[in-house]
Amino acid sequence: MSKEDYLKLYEKYLAGTCSQAEEALLMNYQDGFELLDLPWDTKEMGDQEQTRQMIFNRLQPEIRPRKVLRLNTLVRWSAAAVLLLALSVGLYRLNSRKAAVQLAGQAVNKFFKNDVPPGKDKAVLTLADGSEIVLEGKKNGILAQQGAANLRIDGGQLVYEPAAGPDVSDQQVNTISMPRGGKYQVILSDGTKVWLNAASSLSFPAVFGTKKRVVRLKGEAYFEVAKSNRLSIVNGKAIAERVPFIVETAAQSVAVLGTHFNISSYDEEVMTRTTLLEGSVRVSAIKGNIQQLLKPGQQALLNPEKGSIAVSAANLEEAIAWKNDIFMFEDEDIHSIMRKISRWYDVEVVYKGELKGTKFGGTASRSDNLSEVLKALELTGTIHFSINGRTVTVMP
Template identity: 45%
Template structure:
């Protein structure tokens, strides 16, 4: 367990967009330990809550407060980065984050219960919904369909010179050397609403499929390119092969790569598709119009292609096991929850025009996610028969 001051430093970096990959994993582990930790982070991103807390902390005896915190935390060490902010912010934020994080460590359960109880009315969250998980179906070249979650680990199919096996939630394709010239067939993996899956393709490339997505691919790559077809959302780590570029067709979006890490979001109920590049280079097109992306850039494809700086953490948050909303509108948030929890929204066309900033584990039940959104104090959510009703307070 990390000390509160260490967690506080990670939260500082997260709010400032300076977290490394390793630090982000540590922060995610802490968030997953308890709902109180997630509430703590969400509180720190809520402007109104921050202002209330600032007023509160201005009214207390700071010396006594620090002494009380230090008595309960052994050997606190303040990282140098604490003092890289302007005088007002470092003063307010140091007190706020130390207080919030220290309190979460010492009184986790009480923190969660108290924060949830502060809503104006009792919450009505009937028939709670469990989070999604590793679920998918595989359609083989002969048309037969396999439900992967029902299969045990190990090889379950040999098809035209390719061994197909399941290994800890990953679908693995391996070409059998003695049969490498066999006829190539096509497979399709589909994740349902509330499902996700990882695939190791025959060339060594890895693909992570988000919920309500599919990948159509050959059991072995040949010719001038390695071509797959995607619907929904997928994260790709492509093995390098300059002689055989990797191509992703996702609706009207065409992505060509040599070897790289990138994410493609192309759901049919989203107005645009988004291709986000983390490493290497990709070329994104929609017909004659093409754009070359550099690491850290995102291509938004509609009738035109627009390139902008990407929020990499937000783009791949789903792959790392959490939702990340950066001033996201509630309509977009509800679509993500619908895909992961397999639920509907009542009066979907009348969702309030509200925006949220939060980082929430996808391992939470739906009620916990909605409770954290309710912390804004503006909305109330009800769940019944896998349907979400949204009410303004």
């Protein structure tokens, strides 16, 4: 592998566009960096100092030191350090193209003997009569008809469409449930779009009534609520009135008209988080009878035990990162991070030894295998992991 080939491969790694074979080849080259007695080949590699400076200039825009350790920063720093070290002591070169192909094709994971694939689109729809429909792998088309609604699959999402038939309004309540390691999208009969995260469920009527639209959430979901009007007669005149959309959880009620927001309400989390991206919402605590009106860019943290609601500026990118298949950690402790990982990869987490209170931050792809996310965390040097079947052990 020439210098230019190596640099191009490393730039692809930093950009996150490496194929599995290319990444395997790159990792095996890193294994060869321990051969520090290899001489610098000026003829093939060019001037040592000039090459070092060129690498530094290429990596400089990508390296942003932070006060708190960041996964993405750490990966780039580690990559830069390894690359500069390699170029200062000489690159390990394979003896033949055949050896390179063998290394690229290796499937053995350097860090973990076991691995777990990421979650995927899968859910179970429970109809009002108790019958269940497994949605994973369903092809486009109509699944069933409920009163004045057709239930169909369209492009990997569940769609409720108003149809001709008896108007049962909100009498028939269905539930779509995501297992651990699953996610799904649903379009409700009013046009509201809902993205559901792993280990979550949403109960909703096949067709909404005319006075209000009520759904019940467990877990996490992102909503894009459609505006809905009803006609009322006031003093002989027809007046269009907005039909409120209400999301109920175990600890709160969120009332909206037409807006975009995210709610995270897992039983194992201390706080219920409501993050507003667009429009306005009113968050009401079931305990304590406290209400807060959110503006775009704000987040409400509700403590179910105390019934208190704290409002602060939100990191909108972090709040909906899961919807875009990204892990984004914002100064989080390892227990919080592992709860998210556990839900998405459907693994159990056990802790061994005393773990320091290090905070982590940064991003990782939810499309990667579990080992890739854990390797990024291990780059901090403060934590280590092992995978045994579907159990992850966390160690100092």
